[in-house]
Amino acid sequence: MSEKKKTRNITDAEWEVMRVAWATGETTSKEVTAILNEKTEWKSTTVKTLLSRLVDKEMLGTKKSGNKFTYFPLVAERQSIDVLAEELLTKVCSKKVGKVLESIIQESVLSFTDIDQLEAVLKEKRQSAVETVPCNCIPGQCQCHLIR
Ligand SMILES: [Zn+2]
Incomplete structure (x- = not known):
């Protein structure tokens, strides 16, 4: 397993915590617990465990400021989303990837800008398209x- 895969292999629960870290830039376990209280019932001990796992996985950095620890992302959100997409597509036969992409697009609310970008990507993809995947x-x- 490559270094990249090892550090990015995070659970759904850890992902929820990462989203707070990306949104806030720097956070504390107290803040993460308060924010995620909207959708989870995680106790502060649970959040602390998730934070320390993310530090172990080198997704978060931590430093002590005063008498509390703060946490900040070591990996960019965009990069992690790319890895997430990559992982999703490795779960299906490469012949079915086109259909998966079609479903994702069908089920998404898209802006005109999104559609322009997707069209540009597809146009470029046509240059390297194959007869059969x-x-x-x-x-x-x-x-x-x-x-x-
Ligand atoms: Zn196959």
Whole structure:
């Protein structure tokens, strides 16, 4: 497992905490607990555990200011979103990636700017498009191998 994968492999709960760190720039366990109280019932001990795991995973840095610890992101949100998307797409046969992207677009509310950017990306993608996407699965995990 690469260094990149190891440090970015975070749980859904850890992701919730990271979002607070990205939004605030620098935060405390008390603040994270208060913010996430809107959608979770995590006790401060739970949040402290998540914060220390994220420090171990090098997603968050920490420093002591006064008598409390503050936490700040070591990884950019955009970069983490890219990894998240990459991880999602490795879960399906590469032949189905186009369909997954189609579903994501279908289910999203998009601005005109978003659509302009997507169209630009697709136009560029057309230059390197292939006739048939090769399957990347092991035999038995998709039907591509059965059809042949
Ligand atoms: Zn396949």
